[in-house]
Amino acid sequence: MSGTNSTPNTPSGTALSSLPVASAVSADDKVWGIVDGKAQLVEPKGLVSAGLPEDVVKTSDLDQALSDSSLGQYTAQAAQHAAAAQTGAAQSQTGAAAAAASAGQAAQTGVQVATIATDAKANNDAAQQAVAGVTADANAAKVLLTAAMQGDAPLNYRGYWDASTNTPTLASGNGIEGDLYIVSVAGTTALDGNAAWSVGDGAWFTGGRWIYFARAGWAAVAQSLYALGTLTVAGVTTGGAASNVWLTAWLNAYAEVLAGIEADGSPIFPGARGRVGPHQYDPSALPGAGLILLDDLGGVIDNRSSRSWPGVDSVDAVPAPIVRRLLGRGPGARDCGARGFAQGSLWLYDNALYQSLYDTTDAACWDALTSNDGAPLASGFGASVAAAYGLDRVISGYTGPAIDISTIVAGVTTSTTIAVLSSGSLDTETLSATLSNADAGTVATVTQWYDQSGGGHHLTVPSGASAPRIGQTQVNGRPCISFDTSGASAAQRLSNTTLTFSDGTFSVFGVGRAAGTNCSGDDRISALSVGSGTARIATVSGINEDGYLGVWDGAVLQPGHKMQTCKPGVFGISASGGDTVSVWHGSTPDPITVTAAALAGDMMGLSIGSGDALSNASNFEFTGLVAFRAAATQDQVDLITRRSALRYRFAPQTALRIICIGDSRTAGYINQDGANWPTMLPDYLIEPADIYNVAVSGSTTLDAVNYTLASIQAEISGTTDPTICTLWLGVNDFSRIGGSDYSVLGRIKTLIDGVMSAGAWHVFLISEADIYNQLTWQGATASGYFGSNVTLINPFQDDFPFTDHGNAELWHPDKIHPTRAGDRFLASLVSAKINQYIEANS
Numbered sequence: 001m002s003g004t005n006s007t008p009n010t011p012s013g014t015a016l017s018s019l020p021v022a023s024a025v026s027a028d029d030k031v032w033g034i035v036d037g038k039a040q041l042v043e044p045k046g047l048v049s050a051g052l053p054e055d056v057v058k059t060s061d062l063d064q065a066l067s068d069s070s071l072g073q074y075t076a077q078a079a080q081h082a083a084a085a086q087t088g089a090a091q092s093q094t095g096a097a098a099a100a101a102s103a104g105q106a107a108q109t110g111v112q113v114a115t116i117a118t119d120a121k122a123n124n125d126a127a128q129q130a131v132a133g134v135t136a137d138a139n140a141a142k143v144l145l146t147a148a149m150q151g152d153a154p155l156n157y158r159g160y161w162d163a164s165t166n167t168p169t170l171a172s173g174n175g176i177e178g179d180l181y182i183v184s185v186a187g188t189t190a191l192d193g194n195a196a197w198s199v200g201d202g203a204w205f206t207g208g209r210w211i212y213f214a215r216a217g218w219a220a221v222a223q224s225l226y227a228l229g230t231l232t233v234a235g236v237t238t239g240g241a242a243s244n245v246w247l248t249a250w251l252n253a254y255a256e257v258l259a260g261i262e263a264d265g266s267p268i269f270p271g272a273r274g275r276v277g278p279h280q281y282d283p284s285a286l287p288g289a290g291l292i293l294l295d296d297l298g299g300v301i302d303n304r305s306s307r308s309w310p311g312v313d314s315v316d317a318v319p320a321p322i323v324r325r326l327l328g329r330g331p332g333a334r335d336c337g338a339r340g341f342a343q344g345s346l347w348l349y350d351n352a353l354y355q356s357l358y359d360t361t362d363a364a365c366w367d368a369l370t371s372n373d374g375a376p377l378a379s380g381f382g383a384s385v386a387a388a389y390g391l392d393r394v395i396s397g398y399t400g401p402a403i404d405i406s407t408i409v410a411g412v413t414t415s416t417t418i419a420v421l422s423s424g425s426l427d428t429e430t431l432s433a434t435l436s437n438a439d440a441g442t443v444a445t446v447t448q449w450y451d452q453s454g455g456g457h458h459l460t461v462p463s464g465a466s467a468p469r470i471g472q473t474q475v476n477g478r479p480c481i482s483f484d485t486s487g488a489s490a491a492q493r494l495s496n497t498t499l500t501f502s503d504g505t506f507s508v509f510g511v512g513r514a515a516g517t518n519c520s521g522d523d524r525i526s527a528l529s530v531g532s533g534t535a536r537i538a539t540v541s542g543i544n545e546d547g548y549l550g551v552w553d554g555a556v557l558q559p560g561h562k563m564q565t566c567k568p569g570v571f572g573i574s575a576s577g578g579d580t581v582s583v584w585h586g587s588t589p590d591p592i593t594v595t596a597a598a599l600a601g602d603m604m605g606l607s608i609g610s611g612d613a614l615s616n617a618s619n620f621e622f623t624g625l626v627a628f629r630a631a632a633t634q635d636q637v638d639l640i641t642r643r644s645a646l647r648y649r650f651a652p653q654t655a656l657r658i659i660c661i662g663d664s665r666t667a668g669y670i671n672q673d674g675a676n677w678p679t680m681l682p683d684y685l686i687e688p689a690d691i692y693n694v695a696v697s698g699s700t701t702l703d704a705v706n707y708t709l710a711s712i713q714a715e716i717s718g719t720t721d722p723t724i725c726t727l728w729l730g731v732n733d734f735s736r737i738g739g740s741d742y743s744v745l746g747r748i749k750t751l752i753d754g755v756m757s758a759g760a761w762h763v764f765l766i767s768e769a770d771i772y773n774q775l776t777w778q779g780a781t782a783s784g785y786f787g788s789n790v791t792l793i794n795p796f797q798d799d800f801p802f803t804d805h806g807n808a809e810l811w812h813p814d815k816i817h818p819t820r821a822g823d824r825f826l827a828s829l830v831s832a833k834i835n836q837y838i839e840a841n842s
Contacts, residue, residue: 160181160738161181161182161184162185164186170189170191170210172209173208175205178206183199183203185199191203320339321842322656322687322722322838322842324842327349327687333363333364335653337720340719340720341653344356347653351646353368354366354367355369375396376390376396377640377644385453386501386627386629387626388451389452391480392420393424394626401418403417407444408439408442410439426479435471443469443472444469444470446470448461457496457498457606459495462497465492465610468482468494469672476648478648480621480622482673484621485618492609493607493608496607501629503602504576504578504599504601505577506627506628506629506631507573507631508574509572509584509640510528510620510622511625513679515668515676515679515693517549517619518546518547520545520699524552524616525540525541526538526539526541526610526615527619531605532603534598535554536552537581539573539583542694543560546708547563547712548560548711549571554595558592560583560592562585562590563659564619565691566678566692572584574631578599579596580592581594581599582631586652587634621674654688654721656690657721661695661726661727662728663700664699665817665818667696671820676693677818677823677824684827686838687838696708699729700729700733701729704747714758716759725762729744741773741777745780748786749785749786752786753787760789763786764833765777767795769796777794810825
């Protein structure tokens with residue numbers, strides 16, 4: 001070729017190959033090239049809009065991408081993470097997006113330098129490899145990226161694909177242009193030349209065939225668009241030129257922002273500003289006008305309207321201070337509704353029980369109750385008492401056997417009866433000696449719990465079940481019978497089949513402590529059961545993972561409306577025929593409608609724990625149990641509640657409520673006997689609290705959003721009690737549903753926004769263990785992504801023994817779930833942060 005135009009420095013006819021290389025190109029310079037099939041002079045930005053060849057790169061952009069101070073931080077982290085994890089999957093997305101961000105910034109100014117040379121391409125490939133960890137799929141992805149920069153990228157995310165079972169069914173050469181699937185289960189399904197698929201890989205259909213992307217790294221970068229006005233995800237166009245948040249954004253296949261440029265030209269890097277989702281809403285039912293952009297979980301991304309929306313415009317009043325020193329003083333005028341108390345509230349101080357008579361802001365009136373409420377639980381109820389069981393005297397004047405326990409001594413199974421003494425207390429001296437004489441590594445079990453009513457309705461271990469345990473834990477420093485296997489899914493049960501309740505009328509109350517209030521749909525955690533067959537009422541925790549205490553009515557699982565606290569106290573069930581069962585939370589009833597047949601006739605049998613066809617585990621540790629052949633009145637339940645507070649030192653006053661959201665690590669999986677860190681928090685808190693453990697083994701952030709969040713919001717908004725939440729989720733997301741850290745953080749933000757909008761005061765977020773997770777969790781928290789009312793707790797710091805998942809004293813062999821000792825470390829660490837918050841807000 002020869003040049004055709006002359007310049008002041010270059011005569012006409014000079015060969016292009018001999019032209020000097022420009023050291024810089026201005027925005028108004030022109031370059032001779034083939035554009036739209038014609039030879040013409042064009043500005044550099046014209047070449048960009050026309051689509052550069054795949055081997056074109058601006059070397060200075062690459063240098064800038066690798067030297068930029070902000071990008072350098074993420075690049076260095078990516079290299080560290082790749083070396084540690086030897087995968088570079090999530091790091092690839094982060095680094096590639098960061099490099100794309102720098103290139104995009106240069107494009108915004110209109111300055112493009114096209115250098116077509118072998119060494120430039122080599123530098124380009126090397127830089128991409130270093131930043132993104134991309135290999136054989138780089139060239140194809142660059143072609144897609146070029147098309148995306150024009151605003152017409154054929155890329156529609158269709159969801160997950162099981163490469164092992166080929167679900168949904170994909171076939172070579174057959175698909176819809178632009179379809180993108182992310183591999184959820186690794187497999188060997190052959191698809192257009194590739195038969196080795198790993199979790200996180202991408203399959204993109206274009207040009208009549210399926211293209212393989214290693215861990216979707218370049219497929220993520222390829223979804224970069226020049227402006228959100230032409231952004232399409234799964235066929236839905238979002239955003240618009242009027243957006244006051246994004247000028248340019250780079251999204252991955254999950255519609256998460258990896259990097260971007262704000263309207264004012266400021267760069268945004270991963271985790272700093274959240275997610276752009278695939279839906280936009282025009283909520284005309286709200287006052288005002290304009291458009292609100294939401295993500296796929298309903299989180300607000302951009303509010304260009306005069307409307308208010310939950311999580312956008314916070315007008316919450318400043319909360320009242322958390323009341324202090326509740327255990328070391330009597331109640332006073334300021335212990336009122338503004339601080340979580342109400343008329344009728346109880347307060348235990350110096351062996352006396354006080355009750356609120358009048359609740360007026362900063363002028364509450366309390367007085368000590370003078371009635372003899374310290375009597376045994378079932379005293380004074382007369383012939384209505386059907387059975388009474390306790391680890392002390394629960395019937396006035398009773399002395400005699402309380403429990404039979406089984407131990408192994410020198411390899412021989414031994415049975416010992418522990419009695420209620422003439423003082424009314426349990427013979428703890430004999431109990432302690434029996435437990436200490438047992439062989440190391442064995443556990444004492446309770447094989448019989450004696451009925452103190454005189455009716456002879458003793459509770460024994462039914463066929464096919466295991467006996468509950470004793471000596472493994474205490475409730476308020478007192479011995480208890482532990483049926484809690486909510487972390488181990490083991491059946492432990494005591495029952496009596498001869499006890500009869502006529503005409504569907506009964507009341508049963510347990511005294512002790514629950515280990516949690518939630519479970520997955522197939523666990524069915526139970527504690528109390530009256531009757532059998534279709535004439536049966538049994539408590540069931542967390543039906544549909546809602547966190548509420550509901551019932552089984554012999555035919556249908558009936559959800560409740562209240563969560564069960566882990567704080568020691570009273571809970572029970574009662575009915576008087578008809579179609580309503582009351583589930584009692586202390587003195588507060590929760591009426592639940594049941595199938596009429598459940599209460600239509602006589603009901604035979606009483607059992608506690610689990611092990612029948614209904615439930616796989618239980619969640620309660622008992623110190624006492626009373627059953628009546630009548631439906632208890634409110635006054636009677638109030639009396640039982642006051643008696644338990646005085647006899648067992650269950651202080652009813654609390655400074656705040658703590659709702660613990662999480663997975664098996666919070667639920668206490670593998671552990672038993674209430675050994676989870678939420679139930680241990682009171683051992684370290686400087687003020688008493690109601691603890692609600694709504695964790696579910698196997699739960700993901702998506703499960704918590706879909707199944708449990710609404711219940712938590714209702715629980716928070718339905719009270720004036722100061723409420724804080726803890727949140728530890730993420731590990732199951734990576735193994736079950738895939739996605740990057742940022743998809744998990746997006747759903748964590750949805751949970752945090754949800755509880756805060758309902759009235760929670762603060763959220764304590766626990767970091768994941770992997771070093772890369774720690775950095776992204778820290779970055780998201782420090783940037784303000786979760787808001788200002790979030791404290792990050794990292795139990796995996798370098799100098800913590802807990803960081804070593806191979807430590808057998810702190811971690812079970814699976815290296816995922818803490819032991820009892822590990823949970824105690826977590827409880828002390830979390831409570832220290834909560835104590836700091838209480839001190840600062842009291």
